[in-house]
Amino acid sequence: MHVKTKTTAASAAKTDLLVLVISGDAKSLAFPDGYTDAAKAARSAGDVPTDFRATCSLYPAGNANSKRLLLVSAGDAPTTERLRQVAAIAVQHAKKVKAKDCVLGLDDSLLDACKHLEDVHIGRAIGEGIVLGAYTYVAPSGKKRDPAATKSVLVAAGAGKLRAGIAHGLDDGALRGASTCYARDLANRAGNLITPTKLAAEAKKLSGPSIRYKALTEAQMDKLGMGSLLSVSRGSSEEARMIVLEYTPKASGGATSRRGTKKGKQQTLLVVGKGLTFDAGGISLKPSASMDEMRYDKCGGVAVLGLFHAIQSGAVTPKHRVIGVVPASENLPDGNANKPGDIVTACNGTTIEVLNTDAEGRLILCDALAWAIKTYKPDACVDLATLTGACIVALGHELSGAMGNDQKLIDEVIDAGRRADDPCWQLPLLDVHKEQMKGTYADLKNINSPKDGNGSTAGGAFLSYFVGDTPWVHLDIAGTAWNQKAKDYYQSGGSGAGVRVLIEWVGSR
Ligand code: BES
Numbered sequence: 001m002h003v004k005t006k007t008t009a010a011s012a013a014k015t016d017l018l019v020l021v022i023s024g025d026a027k028s029l030a031f032p033d034g035y036t037d038a039a040k041a042a043r044s045a046g047d048v049p050t051d052f053r054a055t056c057s058l059y060p061a062g063n064a065n066s067k068r069l070l071l072v073s074a075g076d077a078p079t080t081e082r083l084r085q086v087a088a089i090a091v092q093h094a095k096k097v098k099a100k101d102c103v104l105g106l107d108d109s110l111l112d113a114c115k116h117l118e119d120v121h122i123g124r125a126i127g128e129g130i131v132l133g134a135y136t137y138v139a140p141s142g143k144k145r146d147p148a149a150t151k152s153v154l155v156a157a158g159a160g161k162l163r164a165g166i167a168h169g170l171d172d173g174a175l176r177g178a179s180t181c182y183a184r185d186l187a188n189r190a191g192n193l194i195t196p197t198k199l200a201a202e203a204k205k206l207s208g209p210s211i212r213y214k215a216l217t218e219a220q221m222d223k224l225g226m227g228s229l230l231s232v233s234r235g236s237s238e239e240a241r242m243i244v245l246e247y248t249p250k251a252s253g254g255a256t257s258r259r260g261t262k263k264g265k266q267q268t269l270l271v272v273g274k275g276l277t278f279d280a281g282g283i284s285l286k287p288s289a290s291m292d293e294m295r296y297d298k299c300g301g302v303a304v305l306g307l308f309h310a311i312q313s314g315a316v317t318p319k320h321r322v323i324g325v326v327p328a329s330e331n332l333p334d335g336n337a338n339k340p341g342d343i344v345t346a347c348n349g350t351t352i353e354v355l356n357t358d359a360e361g362r363l364i365l366c367d368a369l370a371w372a373i374k375t376y377k378p379d380a381c382v383d384l385a386t387l388t389g390a391c392i393v394a395l396g397h398e399l400s401g402a403m404g405n406d407q408k409l410i411d412e413v414i415d416a417g418r419r420a421d422d423p424c425w426q427l428p429l430l431d432v433h434k435e436q437m438k439g440t441y442a443d444l445k446n447i448n449s450p451k452d453g454n455g456s457t458a459g460g461a462f463l464s465y466f467v468g469d470t471p472w473v474h475l476d477i478a479g480t481a482w483n484q485k486a487k488d489y490y491q492s493g494g495s496g497a498g499v500r501v502l503i504e505w506v507g508s509r
């Protein structure tokens with residue numbers, strides 16, 4: 001989907017579909033030529049939409065630049081999230097009516113109601129909404145996207161010139177949206193289409209002048225003592241990989257601080273994502289209903305790749321060095337698989353009782369975190385993982401769970417998620433949770449007692465043993481990584497959750 005901007009008024013463009021986004025009662029709305037009668041009828045019938053998401057279709061009589069007009073309301077109080085949603089409604093309508101192209105006009109009533117928002121944020125939200133709303137999964141079989149689909153959306157002001165800040169934001173949002181769609185495509189691929197080695201091959205494609213790629217093989221991980229990760233992979237005939245992407249900013253030697261006064265020290269930011277390409281649960285086998293959804297267990301890793309896609313495309317240009325690490329493995333039952341009670345040793349020497357082989361995410365992440373922190377000595381670390389079903393019980397599908405060891409960093413990440421409308425909600429990480437993870441026959445166990453009652457925070461507490469003093473935030477994206485139902489700019493399937501949090505976080509740090 002191409003998002004283009006146009007400086008002349010929306011109604012001047014020839015198009016299959018003109019969409020005007022309005023707010024409030026849009027009394028001052030000047031209907032384009034050809035729509036005078038239709039507009040009068042719509043006004044007198046009270047059909048000009050005022051409620052958020054409401055729409056009205058109109059057809060011209062006589063000469064008009066557009067074949068049809070859709071009015072869509074952003075409601076009385078537009079937010080960036082609402083703008084993203086109405087932009088998605090517009091492109092989905094274009095798809096429904098098989099419009100080859102579409103012009104999206106931002107009416108004055110909308111721009112007046114958006115005075116509390118910065119222009120770049122208005123544009124960004126709309127750009128993202130267009131690209132995300134138009135997304136459809138295409139299998140990697142080489143089959144092309146639907147040739148009848150809308151190929152481009154031209155965004156213009158309803159009247160007058162589109163403001164430069166909005167136009168800039170639109171380009172930015174289209175790029176961010178494309179990186180989120182890239183993550184969705186990878187997320188949606190079935191377990192046999194994306195194995196750990198295939199995920200590594202995808203990551204390699206992101207390398208370039210400023211991004212270096214490498215992937216540790218099982219033999220290399222064995223030498224590094226990653227017995228925890230390898231114990232998960234042992235039940236699978238597919239080889240595990242530790243994928244590493246390393247971004248180095250062009251002008252190194254100290255970035256200017258955000259206030260622009262003194263030079264700040266260049267930092268190293270570490271992002272780690274769970275890349276379980278398929279989680280059957282291992283010997284603690286999952287029930288078969290909906291087991292295919294465990295293709296989404298790689299979504300933390302896919303979000304990390306989404307961030308590097310955004311860096312590669314220029315959607316974000318971090319000031320700091322960014323290291324992306326994706327431990328990738330399958331979790332299957334097999335004669336070599338972990339058995340409940342087995343004791344494994346992580347690369348930092350910590351021993352772990354595997355009491356439930358389905359709590360495997362933490363077993364691969366602990367080696368990834370301990371190794372990457374020791375190797376890259378980051379100033380801050382964020383990990384993302386579809387770690388616990390319990391996070392869905394706690395927060396549903398709208399919010400990712402955030403926990404960590406450094407309140408300042410937790411606030412920073414949650415704030416980045418709020419600005420990106422990719423929201424996260426803090427869960428506690430208490431000493432008592434850490435205590436719960438102490439083992440009987442080893443240093444730690446990979447699950448707490450069912451009597452404890454807490455699930456997500458147990459996962460977070462387990463991981464906390466592998467990050468030392470490094471400021472660290474763990475995002476549990478089990479509830480947000482994919483959707484059962486389509487809504488606004490989400491289709492059913494992979495959502496790309498976490499990509500926009502990461503872009504916003506590394507971009508603002
Ligand atoms: N990948 C799952 C978590 C998950 C479950 C994500 C449902 C999304 C939807 C993870 O590996 C897992 O199985 N976790 C267990 C942990 C338990 C054994 C302590 C869970 O949540 O049941």
Ligand code: ZN
Pocket residue numbers: 279281331357358359360361
């Ligand atoms: Zn599992």
Ligand code: ZN
Pocket residue numbers: 276279297358360361386387
């Ligand atoms: Zn899992």
